[in-house]
Amino acid sequence: GAVVSQHPSRVICKSGTSVKIECRSLDFQATTMFWYRQFPKKSLMLMATSNEGSKATYEQGVEKDKFLINHASLTLSTLTVTSAHPEDSSFYICSGTSGNTGELFFGEGSRLTVL
Amino acid sequence: DAKTTQPPSMDCAEGRAANLPCNHSTISGNEYVYWYRQIHSQGPQYIIHGLKNNETNEMASLIITEDRKSSTLILPHATLRDTAVYYCIVRIGTASKLTFGTGTRLQVTL
Numbered sequence: 001g002a003v004v005s006q007h008p009s010r011v012i013c014k015s016g017t018s019v020k021i022e023c024r025s026l027d028f029q030a031t032t033m034f035w036y037r038q039f040p041k042k043s044l045m046l047m048a049t050s051n052e053g054s055k056a057t058y059e060q061g062v063e064k065d066k067f068l069i070n071h072a073s074l075t076l077s078t079l080t081v082t083s084a085h086p087e088d089s090s091f092y093i094c095s096g097t098s099g100n101t102g103e104l105f106f107g108e109g110s111r112l113t114v115l
Numbered sequence: 116d117a118k119t120t121q122p123p124s125m126d127c128a129e130g131r132a133a134n135l136p137c138n139h140s141t142i143s144g145n146e147y148v149y150w151y152r153q154i155h156s157q158g159p160q161y162i163i164h165g166l167k168n169n170e171t172n173e174m175a176s177l178i179i180t181e182d183r184k185s186s187t188l189i190l191p192h193a194t195l196r197d198t199a200v201y202y203c204i205v206r207i208g209t210a211s212k213l214t215f216g217t218g219t220r221l222q223v224t225l
Contacts, residue, residue, distance in 0.1 A: 004158075034212055043202075044159070044215040093158050095213075104213055106151075106158035 002028045004096050006107035013084055014115055020080045021110045023094030029074035030096030034104070035067075038091040050077055084114045119203045124220040127197075133190040135219050137203030140184040147206050148179060149213065150188045152199040159202065159215075162188065193223045 003026040013019050023033060032051050036044040048064075050056040050071035058064045068080040077096070081088055095106040120138040127133040139148065147166050151159040163170055163177045165186075170177045176189040190197055202218040 006158075036215075043217050044153075046212055046214065049212055091156070095158075103161050103164075105161070109156070109158045111156075 002026075002096075002098075002103070002105045004030075004094065004105045004107040006092075006094055006110050008110060009108060010111045010113075012113045012115065015085055016083055018080055018082045019084055019112060020078055021092055021094075021112075023077045023079070023096070023107050025075045025096045025105070028096070028098045028105075030077070031074065031098055033071055033077040033094055033096045035069060035077075035079050036093045036095070038093060038109075044093060047079075081112065084112070086114045088112065089114045119205060119216050121201075121203055121216065121219045123217065124222070126222050126224060127190075127193045129194055129223055129225055130192055133193040133197065133221060133223070135188040135190075135201050135203075135221065136185065137187070138185045139203070139205050142183050142205050143207075145207055148177065148183075148186050149204045149206055150175070150177065151202045151204065151213070151215075152197075153202070153218075154196075154199045162201075193221075195223050195225070197221065198223045 005024045007022045035047045038044045046059050047062045048056045048058045050069050052071050052074050056069040071077040091109050091111050093109045095104045097104045147164050149164040150162040153159045163175050165177045179186045200218040200220050202215050204213050
């Protein structure tokens with residue numbers, strides 16, 4: 001199946017710094033990418049939807065100025081957590097779809113720990 | 116998207132079939148039933164999806180009732196590596212977002 005790769009898989013940062021997470025579709029063109037967040041023992045919560053070349057659509061309660069999403073190409077989307085705080089520590093997961101088959105392919109996830 | 120209801124947890128002996136139920140009584144005609152699973156600390160993995168006919172692939176079978184208000188995911192011969200949280204999701208179309216519920220935690224035991 002199609003592959004979505006995330007980097008870094010783990011990151012530790014100090015409070016107040018910004019962290020960028022990359023999500024790449026390796027063998028398909030992802031016209032739409034989704035970013036999820038997952039707290040321990042909880043389900044995945046959708047943060048935002050991004051279509052290549054346009055602004056992301058954020059879910060209610062997600063601060064667009066704090067979680068900057070860029071989807072400049074059909075194979076790369078980035079999530080930047082700005083001015084990170086300990087409560088932003090979570091497992092961030094991206095997914096992509098080409099829209100053709102209906103399958104949504106997920107990355108391996110990125111675990112962010114903010115000290 | 117229609118809401119789904121799944122049991123929070125299930126156990127299954129290795130080698131036996133695991134049957135995971137899902138209720139989606141408010142599903143509409145253009146919504147598909149998708150199944151994903153998530154092994155601890157990994158991204159979700161696609162298993163199977165269907166609209167109204169039963170589906171089978173190398174991983175599992177999906178049985179959808181005639182009224183489409185419920186479905187069952189069948190893992191024919193469960194192994195320890197099938198231990199995961201299984202999510203049943205209904206979704207409009209092929210490019211819309213997936214909204215995850217709480218899923219079923221399947222524990223496969225020796």
